[in-house]
Amino acid sequence: MNRPVSPHLSNRAAGSPLAGVLGILADAQNSDGGWAFAKGGHSRVEPTCWALLGLAHTGFAQPGMSGGLDFLRSQQLPDGSWPTTNGMSAGGWVTSLGALTLAQFPANEKSVHAALQWLSDDYPRDSSRWQKLLKSLSARKQHAAHNDEFRGWGWTPRTSSWVEPTAFALLAFAAVSAKPAEASAGFSASGPAALPVAPELARQMSDRRPLAIGLLYDRMCSGGGWNCGNPRVYGVDGDSLILPSCWALLALGDTPDHPNRAASLAWLEKSFAAIAGPGSLAVAQITLESYNLPVPLARRPLADFSLADLAGQGTHVAAWAALALNPSRVWPARFSQSSATTRQSQT
Amino acid sequence: MNLRNRQLIPSFSRPPSRVLIRKVARYEEDLLGILYESLREFALPVQDKTVFLKANLVGHDPRGFINTHPAVIAAAREAFRKLGAARVLIGDGPALDRDTQAILESVRLTEFTGKLGADFCDLNIDDVERVLLETRASLLKELYLPKTVLGADYFVSMPKLKTHHWAGVTLSMKNLFGIVPGSCYGWPKNILHWAGIDRSILDINAAARPDFVIADGILGMEGNGPIQGNPKQAGVLLFGDDPVATDSTACRVMGLRPEKIDYLNRAGTMLGHLEVPKIQQLGEPIASVSTPFAVVSEFRALRETGTK
Numbered sequence: 001m002n003r004p005v006s007p008h009l010s011n012r013a014a015g016s017p018l019a020g021v022l023g024i025l026a027d028a029q030n031s032d033g034g035w036a037f038a039k040g041g042h043s044r045v046e047p048t049c050w051a052l053l054g055l056a057h058t059g060f061a062q063p064g065m066s067g068g069l070d071f072l073r074s075q076q077l078p079d080g081s082w083p084t085t086n087g088m089s090a091g092g093w094v095t096s097l098g099a100l101t102l103a104q105f106p107a108n109e110k111s112v113h114a115a116l117q118w119l120s121d122d123y124p125r126d127s128s129r130w131q132k133l134l135k136s137l138s139a140r141k142q143h144a145a146h147n148d149e150f151r152g153w154g155w156t157p158r159t160s161s162w163v164e165p166t167a168f169a170l171l172a173f174a175a176v177s178a179k180p181a182e183a184s185a186g187f188s189a190s191g192p193a194a195l196p197v198a199p200e201l202a203r204q205m206s207d208r209r210p211l212a213i214g215l216l217y218d219r220m221c222s223g224g225g226w227n228c229g230n231p232r233v234y235g236v237d238g239d240s241l242i243l244p245s246c247w248a249l250l251a252l253g254d255t256p257d258h259p260n261r262a263a264s265l266a267w268l269e270k271s272f273a274a275i276a277g278p279g280s281l282a283v284a285q286i287t288l289e290s291y292n293l294p295v296p297l298a299r300r301p302l303a304d305f306s307l308a309d310l311a312g313q314g315t316h317v318a319a320w321a322a323l324a325l326n327p328s329r330v331w332p333a334r335f336s337q338s339s340a341t342t343r344q345s346q347t
Numbered sequence: 348m349n350l351r352n353r354q355l356i357p358s359f360s361r362p363p364s365r366v367l368i369r370k371v372a373r374y375e376e377d378l379l380g381i382l383y384e385s386l387r388e389f390a391l392p393v394q395d396k397t398v399f400l401k402a403n404l405v406g407h408d409p410r411g412f413i414n415t416h417p418a419v420i421a422a423a424r425e426a427f428r429k430l431g432a433a434r435v436l437i438g439d440g441p442a443l444d445r446d447t448q449a450i451l452e453s454v455r456l457t458e459f460t461g462k463l464g465a466d467f468c469d470l471n472i473d474d475v476e477r478v479l480l481e482t483r484a485s486l487l488k489e490l491y492l493p494k495t496v497l498g499a500d501y502f503v504s505m506p507k508l509k510t511h512h513w514a515g516v517t518l519s520m521k522n523l524f525g526i527v528p529g530s531c532y533g534w535p536k537n538i539l540h541w542a543g544i545d546r547s548i549l550d551i552n553a554a555a556r557p558d559f560v561i562a563d564g565i566l567g568m569e570g571n572g573p574i575q576g577n578p579k580q581a582g583v584l585l586f587g588d589d590p591v592a593t594d595s596t597a598c599r600v601m602g603l604r605p606e607k608i609d610y611l612n613r614a615g616t617m618l619g620h621l622e623v624p625k626i627q628q629l630g631e632p633i634a635s636v637s638t639p640f641a642v643v644s645e646f647r648a649l650r651e652t653g654t655k
Contacts, residue, residue, distance in 0.1 A: 037472035037530065046530060084531045085475050085491050093533060125541070155533020159541050162533065228443050228534055234512060234643065236575040239407065241444050277448035312464070313448055314472050 017303055018325040022058050024311045024318045025051050033067030034075075037314045045075050045082045045094045047315035049101040054319030056104060057328045065105075072098060073111055080114030081122075081157075093155045095119060096168035103175035104331055109195055112176065116197065119153065119169050120204035126160040127151045150215035151208075162229040163219055163244045166212050167251035171332070173205050174254055216248050217260050224260070224267030240267060242280035246287040253290055253335040265291060272296045278305045279317040282324035290332050355482065355553055355617050364589030364620045365389065366596045367629035368636055371565050372582045378422035382561070385586045386426050388629065391501070391559060394431035399468075399499035400424060401557070403506045403522050404439040405573055407453040412566050412578040414454050415505050419563045419584070421459035423505060437463060438495060439525045440470030442535045443574075447471065468495045471529035482553040484613065485546035487538070491531045496555060504557035504590060508567035508581055508597055508640075514544050515608045515646045516601065517573050518594040519560040519587075523551045545610035552590060552618055560593040561586055564600065569640040583636050591619025592626045599623075602639030603649040 028035055028051070034043025035051040052068045075098075076082055081091020082098040099115035102108035125131055127148045135148070152166030176195040197205070221231040225240025226248045232238060245268055252261050268284060273296055275281045281302055288295050302321055310318045323329050367385055371378070400423055402415040424435045437460070441450050447469045457463055473493035480487050496502060504519035511517040524547075527536045539547040562585040570576035583600060587593030591614045595605035605611045605621055615621025642649055 036474065038474075041474045044530070087477055088491070088531070092531075154537060156538045159537045162535075162537065164534065233575065234571045236571060238575070241446070242449070243444070243446055275449070276452040277446045280446045280449055314469070316472075317448075 018058065018322060020307045021310060021318055021322045021325060022055065022060065024307055025055055025315065025322060026060060026064065028311075028315055028318075029064055029068065032071055033064075033069075034071035035068070035315045037316065039311065039315075042086065043071055044085055045072065045098055046084065047319075048072050048075075049094070049097045050316040050319035052101050053104065053331055054322035054326075057330055058322070058326060069102070069105060069108070072102065073108070076111055076114070080111075080116075080118035082115070090157060091118060092157070093153065093165035093168060096153070096165065096172040099172040100168070100175040100331070103172070103195060112195055113197065113201065116172065116176065116205065117201055119172060120201060120208060122153065122157055123151060124154045124161045125158040126154075147214075147218045150211050150218050152212045152215040160229075161215055163216060163226045164228065164247050166215055167244075167247035170209065170212050170216075170251035171247075173209060174251070174333075175331075213252065213255055216252060217258065220248075220260050220264060224263035224265075225271070226264070240264075240271075242268070242271065242275055242284055246280075246283045249287050250290060250332045253333065265293065269293065269296055273299055275299065277313070277317075278302060278310055279313060279320055282317070282320035285324045286320070286329075286332060290334050292334060358616060358620060358622075358625065361620065361625075363625050363627050364587065364592035365627045365629060366585060366587040366589070366593050368596070368600070368631040368633065369584045369586070370582055370631050370636060371584050374416050374418040374565055378418055379425050381584065382419075382422045382426040383429055385584070385630075386430060389559070389586065389588055391430065393427055393501050395433045396500035397434045397436065397498075398427045398432045398501045398503060399496055400427075400435060400437045400503050400505055400561075401470075401496070401522060401526060402437060402439050403517075403525065403563075404441055404447075404450055404454060404456075406441060406444055406450055409453070410578065412568050413507070413509075413574055414450075415507050415563045416565065417454055417456045417459040419561070419565070420456065420505060423503070423561055424460060427503075432501070434466070436466050436468055436495065436499065438468035438470050438473075438493075440473075440493070440528055442524060442529070445471060445529055445534050468493070470496065470526055471534075473528060475528055475531060478554050480550040480554055482550050482617075484549035484553070485539075485542035487542045487547065487550055490527060490551065490554065492526055492555060493528055496526050501559070502555065502557050503559045503561060505561045505563065508562060508564035508579075508583075508585075508601060509572040510569050510576060510601070510603075510640050510642050510646070511572050512643050512645075513540075514548070514610065515642070515649055516594070516598060516603060516611075518597050519557060519562060519590040520548050520552050520594055520610065520614065523548070523555065523557070526555060527551065545613070548610040549613055549618070552614065556618065557590050559586070559588055560590050562593060562597055564597065567601070567640065569601075569642070571643055577641070579638070579640055581636070581638050581640075583631070589619040589626075591615055591621055595621045596626060596628070596633065598649075599633045599651075600637050602637055602651050603642070604651055607649045 028039040035047040081095040152161035153169045221240040225245040475491035506522040564581040564583040568576040569579040598605040
């Protein structure tokens, strides 16, 4: 991963294993301040969020960071949500990602609160009373066994709850109460210690959390881990996937110990050695480290992927690699030791 | 591609479609030779064009019957090159797992194609363009679709022959769910389910109608498809210049009645030919390759009389 560090980065990053990946991110920033999924493409909310999170606390130059934050704020819709691509008139799951990203940086309270309010008001349609009635009358009601008393979030408004958007909404909720570590040299933003939330919004968020946590556990695959949210269809168990499992585990990190969480951590540890793609590998590493668990040997370590490999798979993958390689990252948070203790007692 | 040609033509004024069936027992056969000769029969206008092969890459597939087989994809790529295409791109936007690299590794695609680099497009994260859905078959008014697909000169849908627990079958038309980008609509693309699977298939195919179909039926899937079904050896490759006609023919090969599949029946009125008299059958006769595919109980009505 040796590569000259970008002029946008401070010398602090030069020569470190992180430098090449940060160079990919720095060089891919568009003139509007945002990032596309691939260098030269149109800036979008999701890759911009990941790039900002990946570049935070690395010494990335303040003008570049400010440009990214400005782009992100400029894309927020009047109702507080973010669209997944420019021109869309309705927000989607990236609202969670936008909120948790801005919550890492100071002076974004208004944007973050508007996003959290939108999330608190956004209920998936599948668990509405009307849909429950329709489902109870449908011949297909038993084919995907879900407990519809739980409610999470969908990828798009007024659709169904799925594991990853539910996990990201929980991570956004957690971000306003998380306390980021002190800033590292070269980047002045230490992030807000905590964002105070109005009592009514806090109550709404508090109401949603247990429903969403319950949904995640309800959708866990047999044997631990998650897929998109269909653990069993037509009586056949689905296979767990790395990324949904990691996002769910990260979302559940600040919740009380639970045997299903321990089982899922054990599944992730067992699966780690077989991970093929650098994106999944990076996120799995981050997840295990967040739980203070040792990272098993990888089939192909992250540092062995070429920069071209990483850049070719998108800004989000490069950003996940940057987070994994950055010991100073402040997001995702590291959880208490008890999580690891629980996992070990289960296995 | 046909996005700009607007191929919404009533069946009565549409010329006959052509569908070619080749018997191919194994993926180890000379697929390049078979595909090249088959494509030549259609005299496709691909000279100096950019061809986009939309494979069906759904997920991890250790037993090799979920995704379009990489040997077929690689052979199609080489065949189009031999026919003079300037560039042949391969791509898909997997619906359930955003780690496309992991899926590609599982499928072993580059073992057959060689290094693809920028010739593979992860449609889930491609730049997108707003497309108004003028057919309004579903509740959707617009979709944001990948620029790589919309910008290709020649668009080829390459499905696997599979039954599907929600749509009955998943063939070249249902395969187009994979061009709807996950980065806009999620994993899975649940908005299409809420808009109605059958009707979404119609809207997407009207907006971005494939110019050609190469369907992998050497080893298909029956039962609880598109992922959790059972392997089904059908021993065929299908080629067609009309997605509706090719899918209808594939259904008949699978022992299913296409007119009983909602989206195919509707597609037969404006997107292509459903009825046998309007389809010029080339290669093997359907009867010589037909093999009944099992379906989940809700789709028993699809079976042709006399099949289980």
